[in-house]
Amino acid sequence: MLKVKLFQTIPNPLQLNIECIPGELHALVGPSGSGKTTALRTIAGLNDAHTGKIECNDQLWFEANEISGVSTSLSPAERSCGFLFQQYALFPHLTALENVCIPLYNSVPRLGDRKKLAQQWLERMGIGELANRMPNQLSGGQQQRVALARALARSPKILLLDEPFSAIDAPTRQGLYKTLAELRKDLNIPILLVTHDLREADLLADRITVIDQGVGLQTAPPQVLFERPRNSRVAELVGISNKFEGIFSSGKLIWDGCERVFDVIDKGKIPPNTPVAWVIPAEGLSLHAEASKLTMQASVEHISALGQIAVIQLRTVDGNHVITWEASAAEVKRLGLESGKVTHLEMNGSKIHIMPLRPINDPRRFSN
Known part of the structure; x- marks a missing residue:
């Protein structure tokens, strides 16, 4: 289980208290600049909060308070997060297979074993035949699948998705929705999805947290959120x-x-x-x-x-x-x-x- 309780005042305010159990997809929604991506980056260790605590599977990843400051802060590598960025972040000079091999260098010493495991993930994403193509030879949806394979290659403890479907067309998006649904069953890890699309959150998420100006306003299942918003600001943000x-x-x-x-x-x-x-x-x-x-x-x-x-x-x-x-x-x-x-x-x-x-x-x- 992922447990996040954060309070950050600088440089970007962030007040968030969420939990995500294995196999659950938890969506973070809110207007542009509301702090959704900051929340993911803080969980992954790319940002530090002012005070708070982050735990995953009973392992303490981060802890800080007003009196003693930061007492625990694991590096991004130590936190074992799979992070899928909005713009894919593939290495343009490496093939699809080589991109997926990148996170395996420390955990899988032999090159042949790395390539075998990377190929298996590409097959799982339905693009095994594209292993030797460069990123510029792939469509947006294919690049996204390579990036997802890379994020999952080292068996992370959680998966963080930062607006992963925003730059692809509707038919491709539907295919990725299906892939993600299938992966949820097999991976059984917490998944956090940042999205600006409420329909997408309603379709995919078990629970949704609405964020505004860095503050988590309400966490609820989609039906509860849309029918019984906590206050008028939540109702406004979810488009009632x-x-x-x-x-x-x-x-x-x-x-x-x-x-x-x-x-x-x-x-x-x-x-x-x-x-x-x-x-x-x-x-x-x-x-x-x-x-x-x-x-x-x-x-x-x-x-x-x-x-x-x-x-x-x-x-x-x-x-x-x-x-x-x-x-x-x-x-x-x-x-x-x-x-x-x-x-x-x-x-x-x-x-x-x-x-x-x-x-x-x-x-x-x-x-x-």
Whole structure:
């Protein structure tokens, strides 16, 4: 198991507390410059934190505190990390096979044994026939597979992936997703993935940590993260479109500017009459052709067709709020939806998730 608890103030802030068990893929997501790559480099030993602790398989890799400073800091070689860089970092003057041999020099003395093991990893990546090609003779996806083979060649204790799929086309990316999924079963080591693509994190990761300005804001499985973000900043960063504000008091939510009051789950953590942010997932929304006591009027402002899926932008008559709803093309046709038409929106209060309302420059947004 990998355990990371870091606090760093210079040169780049980093406050992170994560665990990753063998076989788990843990994604780090956040905006550019948020500290995702800094976190990987610190775990690998390429950066030092100000204070904190890094452990892997009960071996202490790094420890430092305010009083005594750094007491333990293993070198990158001693930490045994497989690191896959965003730009591959292949040696341009070496063949694919020779690149994979590089990390084996200290652990496998005989050249013939190194080449044999490197060839096996290239075969495992599905590119064994490309062993004698130079990097400039390989496609982006092939270079990525060589780099992955090199990262895994010496059987590392953890695998660190720094936006490994960002520079390759969609079909190639899908093939690498499959390769990574197969490797996870066999390697049984912690895998940390840095990505800016939330869909990718949702597809691949068992858990996701959202990082903003060097601070880990929330760690959760993808479904929990997207449905129940910890605070409004997390909701913003994970791209939840239906995020609003209101006043919450003892299980009652008043939507700003609306007469509507929703009955929502009260966990007893928010004082009465507190301004809050709130979100509602897609399954909490439905449209109806006829009005009822559960619906509110909304006009259709825009419909974007994406194949068999349509994204509908609605504006409520009460409160003038914009809501995004997704539906199949068949559902749009059944309801007769078109721009300018007034329809009837139902919002399921039991699906509403309430969060603390924190402005972007309020440090309290990092807390619950």
